Amino acid sequence: TNGAGKSTWLKAVMGLAPSKxxxxxxxxxxxxxxxxxxxxxxxxxxVGGKSTFSMMTVADHLRLAxxxxxxxxxxxxx
Numbered sequence: 001t002n003g004a005g006k007s008t009w010l011k012a013v014m015g016l017a018p019s020k021x022x023x024x025x026x027x028x029x030x031x032x033x034x035x036x037x038x039x040x041x042x043x044x045x046x047v048g049g050k051s052t053f054s055m056m057t058v059a060d061h062l063r064l065a066x067x068x069x070x071x072x073x074x075x076x077x078x
Contacts, residue, residue: 007045009053010045013025014038014045044065
């Protein structure tokens, strides 16, 4: 929400905004990767300023989002 471009960058990574160049996540070129494949690899987008559940902490939201990941994943939570 400070205008630094975080949301625009994430929208480009998720294929929701035009982008130029390559999108590299964890050293792997993800340019053109489907949104489903990105989510399966741990990339997610939550619009800033909009809380899914206002009484939950950021960590709670991340744990809730974790159900989309494979059980053999090595996700790190904040």
